[in-house]
Amino acid sequence: MAEIKSNAASVEFRNVTKVYGKSTVPAVKGVSLFIQAGKLVTLLGPSGCGKTTTLRMIAGLELATRGQILIGGSDVTRLPATDRDVSMVFQSYALFPHMTVRENVEYGLKFSSFNKRDAGGKAQAGLDLVGLSGFGDRLPSQLSGGQQQRVAVARALVLEPQVLLFDEPLSNLDAKLRRHVREEIREIQQKLALTVVYVTHDQEEALAVSDRIIVMNNAVIVQDGTPRDLYDQPANAFVADFIGEANILPCEVVAVEGDVANVQLGPVSLRIPARTHAPGSARLAVRPNRVQVTSPESENTLLGTLDKVTYVGSHLELVVRTPLGSLFAVTPDVDLAVEAGQAVGLGFAGRGPVLLSE
Incomplete structure (x- = not known):
């Protein structure tokens, strides 16, 4: 039977800066960080702090203006998204409404080396992993918001990426469902030892799911540590007030x-x-x-x-x-x-x- 494996790799930024167009104000300024393979690290901060731009640079959806980005020790700074072994789960789910749940999960596998039978087995393994075993023949419109989000997670997981990225994945869900889905994401990440980079502006969510939290403000990192470090030992007034x-x-x-x-x-x-x-x-x-x-x-x-x-x-x-x-x-x-x-x-x-x- 097909199963989902982990190809977890580290992520490193070396003095990375991103400036859009002719702007003189960097979206990300001189950021250096290291994310250990198999860990879930959250980028946390207010709107406009640079966290989503940092995530998109890992994905290759934005290219760094200066600095170096490495995944698994290999320099990917100038590689486009299609040449990086990275999967992303978006806030909007981005499911194809005319495809069944199984077809949505299989979609990315069609462009890899999997034949139809193997792709089907992989897709089913992904659905099993996110608790949607019997939902393969349904359309996305027949699912709740939380179930649609799990389909998006399964679609990313079956590609067995080196790094799995989440961009505000729970912001469209109500409070009780958010708590349930974040627990599922954390359980899957730990079970498969995945490298996950997770972006949110929700402090409680970050504290609940993370091995480490990187707090950003005004395009720079202001503190990096475990959830308990940041809560009990904030570096400055901004972190103290933002984390709880x-x-x-x-x-x-x-x-x-x-x-x-x-x-x-x-x-x-x-x-x-x-x-x-x-x-x-x-x-x-x-x-x-x-x-x-x-x-x-x-x-x-x-x-x-x-x-x-x-x-x-x-x-x-x-x-x-x-x-x-x-x-x-x-x-x-x-x-x-x-x-x-x-x-x-x-x-x-x-x-x-x-x-x-x-």
Whole structure:
């Protein structure tokens, strides 16, 4: 029986820049990155940051203005898309409406060395892999959005590419379906040890599926790391605010002892990782779930007044007015006896606040 195999290869950018036409503003500027074979790496950032252009340069749909692109160690910088062993899953699915599901999946195989029988077996293996075994004779119009997206994934998988690319693949699906399909994509990627480069502007999606996340802004990479690295140790205010929510607060680094900084946050004293900071004014980020709501009489707390308390089922969302500005806090204690107008104290978990570079 036919099966889908992995031909996973690494991807490398060496100081790559892309400028469109006569523009003086690069879409991608001096980007260097390395994606290990068999890993899922997400390019994340706001619209216009350069992530889709980077993806299209891997595919060969755009050619780099300067720099070098390697796939599996081979220089593909000047190769067109047709000469790269890369498959792409588009946001729009791009299925042929007059073809059956099986014919859509077989389509790319017609231009390879597969005969009709082998192509049919490969297509069926692809449909089995994405959970659409009995859907081969249906037309795309007879499928849900999530099923159509899985057909597009199967069509890309059967070509057994060195690199599989996803361009905002879930943006047309509702929230619950997005979660289900992203789990399927991650499961397939891990099962086959595929090299996947995934583009999204959805932070939760990126955190859920990625081995690594490359955050881009204004055509450059601003941080590259694991989902936990980026969430717990954001490099700057942009990353802190873009990867989940964060309270960005002014503080004073009073002293640095080795790798530990003594920090004054209003009346609150903290000892946290220095992250190369010297004494002086600074800013720190605190995730809402790392803010501890306590009694205003508690020691080493920031006093505030509750402006808003919102029950959202699994947790409470709190907006607290303080001398340092408005803070957003989240607590899983949905039975916490608090109400708007009440005075509270705010404490900060030991692993909560993070000093930011400017």
